[in-house]
Amino acid sequence: MGDNKPIKRSLWLMPLSREHHAGLQCAWKIREGLKYGVETDRIWRYILYFWENHLSSHFRAEEELLYNTSDDALCKQALTEHAAMRELIGLINEDGDEDVRLYKQFADSMEAHIRLEERQLFPLLEATLPAAELAEIGAVLAGEHGTVFKDEYPDEFWIKS
Structure with a gap:
């Protein structure tokens, strides 16, 4: 059985981890909409809303503050995955x-x-x-991403009617 204990995160990266929760919720909402056979244009509009109002700035912060500063293989993988998701957004659009x-x-x-x-x-x-570098990153994140993203999308297509 997997270890489902919450992951302890440093105070400095907490804003990004909180935003990840919104990303997981987005994925769940998309799957629920598909499962319930919701009109696809409703899901499409939500994906574009989420990208424009949250995910694009989240990616930019991770890339500028964390991933482009390292040659580590995991950082390179994260950058590659960001590029692939941007491409998917383009195809969806x-x-x-x-x-x-x-x-x-x-x-x-x-x-x-x-x-x-x-x-x-x-x-x-x-x-x-x-x-010191983590603290510097944390200060930037606290300013730019200090407020938790609130998904206030009005069409709750993911709720079974």
Whole structure:
């Protein structure tokens, strides 16, 4: 059986970890909408809302503050996964509601990426980055990402009617 205890996160990276919770919720909402056979244009609009209002700035912060500062293989993997999810967003935006397989792929990719960051990458960075650098990163995150993202999307398509 897996260890489901909460992961202890340094105070400095907590804003990103809190935002990861919103990402996991997004993936769940997409899957629930697909499971209930919701009109795909409703899910499509939500994915674009989530990207524009949360995920794009989250990616930018991780890349600028954490991943582009290291040659570590996990940082490179995270950057590659960000690029793949950006590409998926582009495809979803182009195809609109025509290819729901992209929605599932996006939800699955986002969840797997968050798990990688929380279980492997963030612990590595917390263990290897100097305390002063972590504090500096934390100060920037507290300013830019200090408020928890509130998903106030009005169409709750993920709730079974």
